[in-house]
Amino acid sequence: MKPIQVGLLGIGTVGSGTFKVLRRNQEEIQRRAGRGIEIAMVADLDVARARALVGDGVRVVADAREVIANPEIDIVVELIGGYGIARALVMEAIAAGKHVVTANKALLAVHGTEIFAAAREQGVMVAFEAAVAGGIPIIKALREGLTANRIEWIAGIINGTTNFILSEMRDKGLDFASVLKEAQRLGYAEADPTFDIEGVDAAHKVTLMSAIAFGIPVQFDKAHVEGITALQAADITYAEQLGYRIKLLGITRRRDDKGGIELRVHPTLVPATRLIANVEGAMNAVVVQADAVGATLYYGKGAGSEPTASAVVADLVDITRLHSADPHHRVPHLAFQPDALAATPILPMAEVVTAFYLRLQVADQAGVLARITGILAGQGISIDALLQRPAAPTTGAPAGEGPRTDVIILTHATVEGEMNRAIAEMQALPTVLAPIVRLRKESLS
Numbered sequence: 001m002k003p004i005q006v007g008l009l010g011i012g013t014v015g016s017g018t019f020k021v022l023r024r025n026q027e028e029i030q031r032r033a034g035r036g037i038e039i040a041m042v043a044d045l046d047v048a049r050a051r052a053l054v055g056d057g058v059r060v061v062a063d064a065r066e067v068i069a070n071p072e073i074d075i076v077v078e079l080i081g082g083y084g085i086a087r088a089l090v091m092e093a094i095a096a097g098k099h100v101v102t103a104n105k106a107l108l109a110v111h112g113t114e115i116f117a118a119a120r121e122q123g124v125m126v127a128f129e130a131a132v133a134g135g136i137p138i139i140k141a142l143r144e145g146l147t148a149n150r151i152e153w154i155a156g157i158i159n160g161t162t163n164f165i166l167s168e169m170r171d172k173g174l175d176f177a178s179v180l181k182e183a184q185r186l187g188y189a190e191a192d193p194t195f196d197i198e199g200v201d202a203a204h205k206v207t208l209m210s211a212i213a214f215g216i217p218v219q220f221d222k223a224h225v226e227g228i229t230a231l232q233a234a235d236i237t238y239a240e241q242l243g244y245r246i247k248l249l250g251i252t253r254r255r256d257d258k259g260g261i262e263l264r265v266h267p268t269l270v271p272a273t274r275l276i277a278n279v280e281g282a283m284n285a286v287v288v289q290a291d292a293v294g295a296t297l298y299y300g301k302g303a304g305s306e307p308t309a310s311a312v313v314a315d316l317v318d319i320t321r322l323h324s325a326d327p328h329h330r331v332p333h334l335a336f337q338p339d340a341l342a343a344t345p346i347l348p349m350a351e352v353v354t355a356f357y358l359r360l361q362v363a364d365q366a367g368v369l370a371r372i373t374g375i376l377a378g379q380g381i382s383i384d385a386l387l388q389r390p391a392a393p394t395t396g397a398p399a400g401e402g403p404r405t406d407v408i409i410l411t412h413a414t415v416e417g418e419m420n421r422a423i424a425e426m427q428a429l430p431t432v433l434a435p436i437v438r439l440r441k442e443s444l445s
């Protein structure tokens with residue numbers, strides 16, 4: 001049988017990895033897929049670089065639309081990125097009856113509803129394993145492996161760039177800007193790295209996992225998004241002293257008590273003894289808590305050329321296997337049938353329940369601590385641990401007279417709205433001398 005014909009749009013970091021992996025493992029892949037998979041055409045704006053990468057025998061063009069217009073092409077692989085031209089090309093490929101494979105989590109988290117509906121209409125697949133946690137087969141695990149379970153929550157380190165930055169800063173004392181440059185050099189970072197460091201990329205990925213886990217539409221606009229740019233060195237140190245690591249986590253949790261779902265990305269204190277707290281560098285890890293199986297942990301490379309290509313090629317194999325199957329028996333994009341998606345709302349952050357780490361820079365005077373603990377008690381917030389340390393440099397602290405000290409508090413789980421009120425009250429005290437640092441803490445048990 002003639003190999004299935006693939007058209008590659010964009011041959012940068014992930015595209016070049018995809019080409020290499022397919023070529024290197026050609027024979028084994030064919031044995032698994034039941035048919036050869038051949039990249040017949042490549043489109044990239046940089047035609048000369050693309051030609052040098054693929055050699056003779058593969059047609060290289062500058063205009064991606066030439067690939068889509070070619071009736072010989074069965075599957076279009078979009079590895080350009082972004083919401084712009086990539087969105088138009090994916091929609092055009094679907095309209096032309098092509099299956100689509102993409103690593104573009106930004107596109108799917110924002111425009112997934114429109115794209116999946118169009119694909120269903122045309123009876124084609126849109127596969128996106130590479131879009132979440134790169135090479136880790138987490139989409140397959142959620143959509144197929146855990147299908148017997150009611151999923152309770154998912155928490156993951158799902159951005160390699162920020163985990164790499166946090167690890168290098170902590171272990172080697174390197175500064176933020178130089179580590180970010182290194183992450184860019186290694187091909188981990190997004191074209192616009194603010195997507196990484198401001199938590200947007202992680203929010204795209206957790207949005208997709210939330211949809212697949214809970215059977216809700218993709219709704220990136222409802223996610224709470226907080227990155228690592230406001231993290232201060234002092235808090236990383238204090239967290240360590242208390243037995244915690246700070247990780248940028250994407251978290252989504254079913255909240256039956258509220259009839260809703262939490263969807264959030266923020267720096268999070270995790271007990272240092274947890275496996276996930278020890279995930280370093282550009283590695284990713286996702287913990288899924290489900291009712292029947294309990295907790296499962298998925299660990300691996302979430303970024304980089306060949307690790308991401310591994311997931312792209314796996315999707316190509318899946319589609320090749322299903323190519324001639326009845327479209328109505330294919331696995332639905334979001335694991336649940338489109339007409340069975342639930343309207344369960346994403347909860348506002350004020351209703352989220354987590355424990356907190358607080359750091360207050362206060363005047364070193366009698367009675368200050370009592371006022372603070374009194375305010376917390378007034379909101380029903382109970383304290384888990386308390387540290388007092390000489391004041392560390394802190395953002396926004398005006399220079400002033402008199403001795404000052406850092407008070408670090410770990411609380412038990414509390415409702416975010418109550419914590420917001422307590423923080424506002426504490427911040428208004430004249431003895432609180434700098435903006436209060438607040439980080440969320442998860443026990444992940």
Ligand SMILES: NC(=O)C1=CN([C@@H]2O[C@H](COP(=O)(O)OP(=O)(O)OC[C@H]3O[C@@H](n4cnc5c(N)ncnc54)[C@H](O)[C@@H]3O)[C@@H](O)[C@H]2O)C=CC1
Pocket residue numbers: 009010011012013014015043044045046062063064079080081082085103104105106130131134187188189190191302303304305308
């Ligand atoms: N780099 C990584 O580790 C990972 C990347 N991704 C996603 O994979 C996608 C691709 O990322 P990278 O390979 O890192 O990007 P890249 O910037 O290395 O490659 C993009 C390629 O697309 C080409 N291109 C741009 N506009 C084009 C157009 N109009 N027509 C044809 N070619 C065009 C560029 O010349 C470049 O070669 C993105 O959606 C990204 O978010 C997903 C997981 C990991």
Ligand SMILES: N[C@@H](CC=O)C(=O)O
Pocket residue numbers: 131133134158159160161162188189190196201302303304
């Ligand atoms: N920029 C992303 C790449 C993979 O999705 C990351 O750093 O994880």
Ligand code: NA
Pocket residue numbers: 129130131132133134135136137138139311
């Ligand atoms: Na994946």
